[in-house]
Amino acid sequence: MKTRLMISLLFSLTFTGIRQSGAQLNGILPTSDSPVLKTEHTQQPDTQMAWWREARFGMFIHWGLYAVPAGEWNGKTGYGEWIRTSAEIPLDRYDLFKHSFNPVQFEAETWVRLARDAGMKYIVITAKHHDGFCMFGTKQTDFNILTTPFKHDPMLELAAACKKFGLKFCFYYSIMDWHHPDYLPRRDWEKNRTTEGADFNRYFSYMKAQLNELLSNYGDIGVLWFDGEWESAWNEKYGREIYDYVRALQPLILVNNRVGAGRIGNEGPPIGRAFGGDFGTPEQQIPDTGIPGVDWETCMTMNNHWGYNKTDKNYKPAREIIRMLADIASKGGNYLLNVGPTAHGLIPEESIERLETIGSWMKINGQAIYGTMASPFRDLAWGRCTQKKTTNGTILFLHVFNWPYDGKLEIPGILNTPEKAHFLSDHDTTRLKIMRTHENLVIVLPKTDPDSLLSVIALYLREKPDLTDPPEIINEFDTFTDSLSIILYSGRDSVEIRYNFGDSEPVFSSPLYTGPITVTTSATMNARCFRNGNPVSSAISKEFKKISPVPSINHHYDTTMEKGLLFRYYEGSWDSLPDFSQDKPIKTGTIRDFLFIPRNQDENFGFVYEGYVWIPETNVYSFSTISDDGSCLWIENQLVVNNDGLHGMVEKSGNIALAKGYHKIRLAYFERTGSDNLTVTIKSPTLSKQPLPQEILCH
Ligand code: FHN
16 A cells, blocks of 8 residues: 655755855754654853863873783784774683783873873773773673772772863763673674673663763763764664763763764764764864864874784874874864773883873973964965964964975965064074065074974964955855855955956955855856955855756655665675676665665675655755765766775765756665765755755655
8 A cells, every 4th residue: 555655844944144164054854753853953062162172182091901912812913992803702701801900000190190291181081992891880780890800990090180180081981882781783703692682772771870870970071982883773862862861960071973873984073963962083083174163083093003902013203293283283173192001000101202202392382282273274385373362362373394494484375464473492482583575474484493393483463363365155066056145255354355257356346245146147256355445365266057957757746655765685795886787686675764774694785775855946956975885876867976986984975956856866885894884965055964864765
């Protein structure tokens, strides 16, 4: 019996305000009978984020039972904190490590003083990692530190030491738990470990009970750093409930984005997902241009392992770490640098040496990191810049990575008349000579770099930086079907934006920009900043093109359709998407979303999904797939997204103009081995980026 699918989608297409990064719009709101999570973001207000933004630099500590094997198992030495599952150590054998975990050389104050002296302002330590072993005195399980020969709770001592030395104490907590019988899925090699009776809701209650212990017994906690949220058991609903629960226990606590289920890969905040905690967590990477408008923190190992690995001597030099810290701060982020202590309770000497060197640099240059904001420059060939607002104006901290051979440090496109400049390392703050050539400042430096780690120069301005950056054209789309509102922006004081269309640069007599400009035909827009009748920036140009939408399959907005898509499931080993039409599917049926169910195996499988997508209004749409491994998306048989290939989590996108109504959609996906994922997103000039709602999929 065909069910009548009335899709009456509510679209709030009103602008909710124009931010630097463009207009933020409400998205598709399916009918009230479909469960859609609230889309408001519940990030802590600026006041609660203040200490974290001031801190900029913290210590990550991965410490647990995995330190006992120290990365070695059956003659192999490449393991870390994942050793239980990477080396396929059965549960009862791994549990035996408990009896030999006795870190008698652990000294909480030694660890905290080391962090403090390195210039770190907070410590995030693994209360429970994926192996399920609890490094704190929990009453919820005996798989914890109190039942080891150590017999006492190191978290209590660390909390006290952090309080004593003025660092924020924070917990890492893994949602994924390879030990608890109620956590599913099991590791795929644990064939003989039953899932009988496993109840995830009971595990969820276990989690809440432990979080209650962590937030009740150790004083004020700065951050709850969740992790291991990527498996099928977790979802946004659990994430939101845990976020609210934790914030109810300690209202000022910060929670990272891994509490939700929307994070993609090791990137920052969730893409288009409603809910992403208080900050993003790019891991082992520094986003090229930061993550504008979002708080984020890069977490990184000092060598190649989070947990202690006795053979891994590949530690990053202190100079490299210091320059990473400056790079991250220049993009507005925090740096969470990891140490992996031994089973005896010692932080490796190699880590200590680096932290001491970093600390000596921070004692002189810390003001160029703490409480700074991202660089006002789009790019500096010789290094990085951080900035700090002061009561007298702005201090620009110039981190000189590449020393100018001629001793002349050129600062491009800045119109301010600076007050002075000096090396932070110069106790006498001897003023450096500053010259101007046209729109650039030049600071005259000694021929050789005084600090091989990283020299920082403080440049004092009496006002906001006045850079000759051209205006920004804040439009993600440069094609349209009917009309398009073009938004121009310049964050500079006392400049006018003047614009024109065609192939000439705007002049002072060109129209003045006073708000969004609507175009209804293809056009090339040019824009430039002016002050007192004179141009004070170069011009920027962008072509906007009117295109015809692909017609929908009918003109009726109401139609009889079945919810969900048709799917075909295949098995095979591919390096790229095969032509599935040549294969006989193993299973077929209908499915409500781009899910990998039903399937017989976790590897070497493929899916084809087909059906229709309801397009709410005629416009240009950007679709993306975020997949591991390959995926391709066709709309009306046009290849819109080509994300094919054997790869980790990768996002690819493409645009297509569509008329309101139903359009054919087909997606092909394959997974070879390892982790797998498929997320499909949609956005348009009037819809914020979001996972393609299953409510608008039908067949
Ligand atoms: O699987 C964990 C890993 O062991 C480590 O804890 C890192 C640190 O951010 N997080 C996960 C990998 O993304």
